[in-house]
Amino acid sequence: MNQTQTGPPLVRRAGEPDTDELARMLTGLTELSRYFRFQTAIGSPPRSALLLRMLCPAGAAFVATRGPAIVGHAMWAWAPGEATAELAAVIAEDDQRRGLGIRMLSIAAADAIAAGATHFLFVVSAANERSLRMVRRRWPDATVDRDGALLSFVAPARLPDQPEERADVVHEQTGCLECGEVPAAGELRPMDDSVPAV
Template structure:
């Protein structure tokens, strides 16, 4: 899935070039974070990845997601972030951290809409949002980690 993303999508998610194919160390960190990782599949193909990992700060979990190009703008990213957020809260997270490129307008709008009380700090081309840990405000159905929608399934990666 990562190899099929545009360079811009990969940069927006990782804030650096990740190479094609991605380095094994990057894949290992995505699948085995200090929190939990989730994948979405369609027809045996991974189309999305979301995760949370413990960040600096007391009980702060960083949330992140990346969705395959053809599956973007369909609500899968927010569904996956909702699953990751719920899991982080269950693990004891009291705050969420999002690190986003200032040029990533879609993600910036999503964070501001879903976590409207988030504070933001700028560091060059990056914006760091901190928000109270809660599920995002949304009207979409949230898929359970073991559940599935018509077009995708989300599974917990140990």
Template sequence: MNQTQTRPPLVRRAGEPDADELARMLSRLTDLSRYFRFQTAIGSPPREALLLRMLCPAGAAFVATREDTIVGHAMWAWAPGDTTAELAAIIGEEEQRRGLGIRMLSIAAADAISAGATHFLFVVSAANERSIRMVRRRWPEATVERDGTLLTFVAPARLPDQPEERPNVVDKQVGSLQRGEVTAAGELRPMDDVVPAL
């Protein structure tokens, strides 16, 4: 492993200028990873409209980068309901199972809470056992409903590693991002949790 790979990715807010690099990351994913995230074919390269929805949602989007290469994406967007935010993330194959997904979901969750979210929504393929375990482990109080091959989880809005939302933790997460990039070092370790396929 070279020195560049040992440095943790940096997480920052995403925007339209990230479209080409995000398209490259999505195109390098396996068909199964893309299916678990989108529940449909997205094409390779993905359509511009999809990229713009991922980068400029009705909420906020974040990317993780190594050098200038995007290795992860997370977002939140307002869902039906006054204060429900849907959380979603996707991580490059080489970065999966190392905690980056949880780190990015924590950042997205903190941002959504600071915007007023009181509940989180996760839509997960019933075949995506790792993501289902992650949601149940990190948000054990979540309720779940099944609709065909999809499971819809609704949980109280809190950070995935906190028993309840603590304002000082949320303020620290959001404040770090407002100052620019933050390192993902605190979460990078081998683990079974992967990002929800939403």
């Protein structure tokens, strides 16, 4: 574990004041991580228009912080299709494969369900094997379409660790954030599946 990782990150809603720290986190990603998340070059530092779309989407955005530093970002935004929310997340290099991405996706998914989403959309590079495994494992009933190097998965809206949406679980995931920050998890551990790089 990196010595700066003293405890689990805190997750909270994101906003414009997070622009500089999010830019710092994105700049610290490897080229491959940036490509898997954005499917294109984003610049270094990333353009302010991109950062604003990530922090203030047509849905909601969340950041995981350790001290003042942002170590993760997740969001959902309305996508084409009836009540379809696109989910996406990106995690700082030192915090990848430890469960933070799944935790953040769960929070974003719960918030999207609470807002009325009935389906989720994930757009994943065909080369991103860890994210493909994660989507297939956690949303096994998703349908998939291919467009060149991208795979688009559409799944019924439910939390990644629940067989169906349950109001009490959705409330637990979203209600805690109304009061501010929540721990990302009791214990983060190495994981085989990573965040969907959408």
